[in-house]
Amino acid sequence: MKPTKSCFSMFAAVLLLLYAIVGQAQVTAIKAGKLVEPETGTTAISQTIIVEGGKIKAIGTGLTVPAGATVIDLSNSTVLPGLFDAHAHMCQTSPPDNRDLFTVDIRQPSTYRAILGVVNARAMLESGFTTIRDVGNNGNYADTSLRRAIEEGLVPGPTMINAGRIIAPFGGQYHLQPDRRELGQPEYLFADTRDEIRKAIRENIHFGAKVIKIVVDDQQYIYSVDDIKYIVAEAGSAGLKVAAHCMTEKGARNAAEGGVASIEHGFRMSDETLQLAKQNNVVLVGTDFTEQAAGYLGLPPPVAKGFHEVFIDRLKRAFKIGVTMAYGTDVFFAVEGQTRGTLAVSFIDSFVEAGVPAKETLRIMTTNAARLLGVDKQRGALKVGQAADIIATPENPLDNIQTLKQVSFVMKNGKVFKPAK
Numbered sequence: 001m002k003p004t005k006s007c008f009s010m011f012a013a014v015l016l017l018l019y020a021i022v023g024q025a026q027v028t029a030i031k032a033g034k035l036v037e038p039e040t041g042t043t044a045i046s047q048t049i050i051v052e053g054g055k056i057k058a059i060g061t062g063l064t065v066p067a068g069a070t071v072i073d074l075s076n077s078t079v080l081p082g083l084f085d086a087h088a089h090m091c092q093t094s095p096p097d098n099r100d101l102f103t104v105d106i107r108q109p110s111t112y113r114a115i116l117g118v119v120n121a122r123a124m125l126e127s128g129f130t131t132i133r134d135v136g137n138n139g140n141y142a143d144t145s146l147r148r149a150i151e152e153g154l155v156p157g158p159t160m161i162n163a164g165r166i167i168a169p170f171g172g173q174y175h176l177q178p179d180r181r182e183l184g185q186p187e188y189l190f191a192d193t194r195d196e197i198r199k200a201i202r203e204n205i206h207f208g209a210k211v212i213k214i215v216v217d218d219q220q221y222i223y224s225v226d227d228i229k230y231i232v233a234e235a236g237s238a239g240l241k242v243a244a245h246c247m248t249e250k251g252a253r254n255a256a257e258g259g260v261a262s263i264e265h266g267f268r269m270s271d272e273t274l275q276l277a278k279q280n281n282v283v284l285v286g287t288d289f290t291e292q293a294a295g296y297l298g299l300p301p302p303v304a305k306g307f308h309e310v311f312i313d314r315l316k317r318a319f320k321i322g323v324t325m326a327y328g329t330d331v332f333f334a335v336e337g338q339t340r341g342t343l344a345v346s347f348i349d350s351f352v353e354a355g356v357p358a359k360e361t362l363r364i365m366t367t368n369a370a371r372l373l374g375v376d377k378q379r380g381a382l383k384v385g386q387a388a389d390i391i392a393t394p395e396n397p398l399d400n401i402q403t404l405k406q407v408s409f410v411m412k413n414g415k416v417f418k419p420a421k
Ligand SMILES: [Zn+2]
Pocket: 087, 089, 135, 330
């Protein structure tokens, strides 16, 4: 039978009807007992959030719930924007019996790394992290594939800003031997001259990097202030920011002077360098290891304690000086009975220990990180027009920041990932 004109119009009518039903089903109303705005550190009572098309459409008291909307009752919980981890490594997991990254990395092919990424990304979302910045060590662009799969809805995970391969002076973070110099790849793009640096940045962007990560100072020879300014300009001309891994005071000083977007780790930073970072709007992503997390690295207890104390001292000084901070963890290891998400959220303990107020810690985990990642127009706050990245906790994190370890509900882009019990 030939299709007739009326057949087509009926088909169109059915499509329209389906569209209307599906469109309607996308409206969700969240009843929030308490609603926290991290930017101002304030709490509002009995709020309704209307979510449509993955975004926040309306928010306030006494809002009419649209007919047919799905209602989520969080009236006994505190509702807040999803958390951020600005220093993650999704496609890298060192097993408990081997923390030597060099051997772990060369034994794990990129295909396996992508599978690790799927597992870690799901765990991060489960713990309330709806946006992350992945700063490299992902094999041969397994992170780009993971980001793509998350964006396409193939696998659940946070919104990702990924770094691709890390750009570093020769050797990267490994100590190579001359017969096997290729073993530094594909984790790193070795770039020493200006031409090599420019090419590395372009190659990285071509293969899906959304941020440029550099290692400033893991060798005796380090990137100079001029090198870093050149990197910042070259990445910036393509719209990308630069994250700089800094282990030494000198490396951090060069990065702060060179005007990177963020200094990673920076645990040896002097007060003067912290001051310079503040002046130049450089964000500190401190990866502030708790004593327990330092122990997971396989360090003997006194060494782990000392390592942790250096972080706490720098965290206290950074807070006092007022340098902008964003939450970043650097978890790259597996621990029995824990997930990547539970490990990442445990770094809160360092902020508590350093005496950073809950209000500030929450801002570091949301508002500040969203700005650093360049997604603050879309994420990091519960406001009309923002993506519906919404989590809930049993208590108000402004009263007890530890409640973030018990995230009971997770929505990302308006889709419920972890339903409220
Ligand atoms: Zn790291």
